[in-house]
Amino acid sequence: MFDAIYISVRTLVEHVFRSGSIDSRFRSQSTLLDGTRIHQLIQKTYQESDRKEVYLRTEMKVKDLSFIIDGRCDGLLFRDDVVVIDEIKSYSQPSEQIQQGGYPVHWAQAKLYAYMYAKENDLEKIAVQLTYVQVDTLEKTYFKEICCFTELEVFLGKVIEDYSPYANLLHEHRRSRNESCKELAFPFDSYRAGQRKLAGVVYKSILDKKNLFAKAPTGIGKTISTLFPSVKAIGEGHLDKVFYLTAKTITRTTAEEAFKKMRACGLCMSTVTITAKDKICLKDETNCQKDYCEFANGYYDRINDAILDILTNEEGMTREVIEFYAKKHTVCPFEFSLDLAYAVDSIICDYNYVFDPRVSLKRLFEEQKKSTALLVDEAHNLVDRGREMFSSSLNKDIFVQLKKEFKGVNKSLFDAANKVNAWFLILKKKHQDKHEFTLDHLDEELMEHLMQFVEITEQVLLTETSQTLLEAYFMVNNFLKVTELLDEDYVIYVEKVKNDFIVKLFCMDPAKLLQQMGKGYRSKIFFSATLSPLSYYQDILGGQEDDYALSIPSPFSxxxxxxxxxxxxxxxxxxxxxxxxxxxxxxxxxxxxxxxxxxxxxxxxxxxxxxxxxxxxxxxxxxxxxxxxxxxxxxxxxxxxxxxxxxxxxxxxxxxxxxxxxxxxxxxxxxxxxxxxxxxxxxxxxxxxxxxxxxxxxxxxxxxxxxxxxxxxxxxxxxxxxxxxxxxxxxxxxxxxxxxxxxxxxxxxxxxxxxxxxxxxxx
Structure with missing residues (x-):
């Protein structure tokens, strides 16, 4: 009997071949869009018989593990009796900076797809091609290689061999975890009044793939009453991962202590606490560049060893534990905690990592979401936090600062900032007697000015460093993203604050967007002592008619x-x-x-x-x-x-x-x-x-x-x-x-x- 390990081609090759440093120097927000655009551009040049985005899958058995690997190759080309796997990569740096011969991680990705197709179609030989495209000039660089099936098979075996220590560690851990979850008894001598009921309804919600809104009084032990049934659901195979979401540091500590208590009773379960980058940074200044920070420099060369080390020796990866191993292996503690989040059983973190579209953990695939539960602690806080996540502001003042900074330095940037500032001045003059007022819509002129500003700023930031410009760039970009969300639950309003003028896209009802961001998870448990009235919180946190609701009276006299x-x-x-x-x-x-x-x-x-x-x-x-x-x-x-x-x-x-x-x-x-x-x-x-x-x-x-x-x-x-x-x-x-x-x-x-x-x- 083989135990199956499911893994995507990309995840596998990145684990084995990624190298180099973290570099948070400016990258344009359009990089991802450029990638999609360039893929489509190249795919349009394919011949009629060629195929694009082809799903491929294979299975390789090693000892008692069966690796099921899948993914989509960019292109499958048919040229003179030779099948070619085409892997398309876009890049923004000058073309002479592309590594001669291509990058190992890209070759590995293409070769795995080549192996899958050759095996499925009994091919002895197959060609592998890397197509690099420069995003601005669209200049293309090709690297091509003919591979024998046997050498591809050996190559995949080597990749699996390099991945195996990590795979075996996770596999053995999961086996112990599932066993310990099954056997775990409630970690206290008895249930407090109301605790058993809450735990029972949480378990039923996970079992039935439902969401739950629970009002449970302070002091009954809500943390253990939600975590314990989630742990039992893992033991029964209904869940594989649990997020414990909080708004405050103090409630994160409560969750860590609950896991500690369960571990003392025999639970074998790994947890990571994600701490904000600025708080956990080991340097005086948060500047993730290899020439400034030794924890960023060569991060990807050392991260696999760091992950293996911490997962072998620790189960509760709190801030202090992560800092210790980050120093030991000289890796960035924040990025370390994010990488661990994909490997551990439970993640204790802020609401943002799930609900905020700007910072959510995007590598959590839809398949994984189906076996993941969200436990939303102190859920009453999510109302205003939700409004905050989905709203955005634009300040006049920052464009005035940019005009001063770039006058006589960069004409195109000065003009771009000036146009946005001029739009504000017209608005200010038109409504000079008002401190606050609403707008029916954002006029096209402003949108054009903002998009032009982003375009020019992206070019400037590739070569220059300006904190004000960077701040303005992210503010405008976020503003433009939120304009795409505008509907009847939003209002556009303007307010005068001292000498500044602010346009705000304000999300008045976050229900729909919270529901959207939480889509795909097996179960969401919203709980708080003050979820009162329940109907209000169900309404504003995106509840649906068939959700479960529970109100537990106080056990205290x-x-x-x-x-x-x-x-x-x-x-x-x-x-x-x-x-x-x-x-x-x-x-x-x-x-x-x-x-x-x-x-x-x-x-x-x-x-x-x-x-x-x-x-x-x-x-x-x-x-x-x-x-x-x-x-x-x-x-x-x-x-x-x-x-x-x-x-x-x-x-x-x-x-x-x-x-x-x-x-x-x-x-x-x-x-x-x-x-x-x-x-x-x-x-x-x-x-x-x-x-x-x-x-x-x-x-x-x-x-x-x-x-x-x-x-x-x-x-x-x-x-x-x-x-x-x-x-x-x-x-x-x-x-x-x-x-x-x-x-x-x-x-x-x-x-x-x-x-x-x-x-x-x-x-």
Whole structure:
């Protein structure tokens, strides 16, 4: 019995033959389009009897492994009784820089196709041709070789032999993995209330190839309840890969710990955590060029050894582990983690790597997607992140900077920037009395100017380095890409920000595009403690009618939390008038119930105003404050201050929806209470009002979609910091008169509804 390993020709030859350095010097965004265009151009010159894009497949047995290799060759030509395999490659550098005789990786690709066709058609000889085409001049360079079938067979055997250490490692690992997944028991003594139900529905969703929207309370252990059934599904052969997608670093750590716990119980499973390039870069400056960075220089010469080494010795490839092996093998840690992503069983990463069309892991083939599940943690965050991924802006200011930089230096670039700037000036003059307004469409003149700008910029960037120009190039390119997505879920609006003028293509409803980017995966599990109301999140995250939905009540008793509502107005117009009363509420609370408290505010300005007022009244109470742009060390120090059984009260002033309002675990007496000031509504603004109007037109409650639901989500997240286990007790104080209105009341968790109006009494 042979175990099958499926691999594409390209993946196989790239693994064995790739060499050289990472070079992130400028490459035009049109390279891929050039490649397609040039392939089509060459294929049009083929004779009538010739064939293009021919699917080929072969199988080679080595020991107990069967390698099933497939792919499409560019051209199959019939010339004077000789069959020719044509491999077309486009390139942008000058033709004299093409390696004499062609590149080994390209020869290997063509020879594998030649072997497949010759074997299938009993040919003793077959010709192999490399056709190189320069993208600008269309100059063609040909290399051709006649090959015997026997030498092609030997060549494939050698390629498989070189690939085998990696293939055997993965194969042996998968065998152990599947066995351990089958045998793995739930890694805790017992399930918490609601945990078994969540795990069961997650497994059923994967089994039935369905998507699931799950609202599960904070503290029940959602991470293990989604990962454990996914691991079991791998053991049963329903899945091969799992993505654990998060928006915050802190929730990535929770997933890493869950895997660690399962490994301690016998699981054999490899995971990689992808950290942003700027964060994990080992150099002072992120500049991926071989003459600057030793980790980029010769990366492809060393990467296979690095991958074999780490996969042989590690299962949990966290940031620290990747950094260690990256230094050991002198490879770029970011690219290393991306290469590992295609080899491991589970990937812990940001939403971007799946949902953002600009950065998604594109080498994950459709076939692989069918056996992959997406676990989307804290899924409420995907709403605004989705809007952000599919929106794009164009700033006038950058074109003014380019005019200054290239005046008298490069006339064509100066003119191109000037044309875009002039378009902005006309628009500005036409709407001089407005700060914000919408446009029905983008006029053709602007589109022409932008495309011309891209064309000229591409030529300049091949020889010159300018940070401003590079920034403008990517901004314009992204803007042009988003123009292709424009439909009824978008609005084009213009806003004046100080001296700058910005045109924004704003995606108001990301549902359709999120659905599109998530297409092909076996199952998507969206979960959060605050997926409330479920119908809203199903609608805006691209849910469909036949998706599964689950709402698990809190396992914690209402006796564990003492909720108080103070009906003071925190509306913008009343903030100055009521801030003294808010300070009094806080003072009464800590006098009657000393301890550690987090106090959340809807904005940083509001936080500072109340904080200053508090300090005037009370200099002695120990207070710490969330600062803007805190480093990871500063964040850790803030949380470290919350220690159990302290002799004095500690107040942590923080922002709703900020870094401390979700994903933070302050167990037991580390946190005794949470105060939430306001109902968390986003600030009234032009953009939010556009969202409101858009959903009103769709016969939905636009105000709820734009303001109430996102605001109350922040409130629920902040309050959720308090009760994390059956042993936790504490006080929640909600300060705002709107908490007593029906619209907001119905969004409160069941255990918060036994509230008291007014200040808490002494325990």
């Amino acid at each position: 209402s006796d564990q939390v003492d909720v108080h509502i103070h009906p003071l107005s925190t509306r913008f117009r009343d903030r100055d008038r009521t801030k003294e009363s808010i300070v009094s509420v806080i003072q009464t609370l800590i006098k009657r119930r000393p301890g550690n408290y987090l106090i959340f505010f809807p904005s940083y300005q509001y936080l500072l105003a109340v904080y200053d007022q508090f300090k005037q009244k009370d200099e002695d109470t120990h207070t710490i404050i969330q600062a803007t742009g805190m480093t990871e060390t500063e964040r850790e120090a803030f949380l470290e201050a919350f220690q159990p059984n302290q002799s004095e009260t500690l107040l942590g002033f923080a922002v709703l929806g900020g870094i401390f309002s979700e994903g933070v675990d302050l167990i037991g007496d580390r946190l005794n209470g949470v105060v939430v000031v306001g109902v968390g509504l986003p600030q009234l603004c032009f953009e939010r009002n556009l969202i409101k109007d858009h959903f009103n037109q769709k016969n939905k409650n636009g105000y709820d979609y734009a303001y109430v639901y996102p605001g109350m989500n922040k409130v629920l997240q902040a309050g959720g910091r308090l009760i994390r286990s059956e042993e936790d007790h504490g006080t929640i104080v909600l300060i705002d008169d709107r908490f007593l209105q029906r619209q907001y009341q119905q969004l409160l968790p069941l255990e918060w509804k036994l509230y008291t109006v007014g200040s808490p009494q002494k325990h």
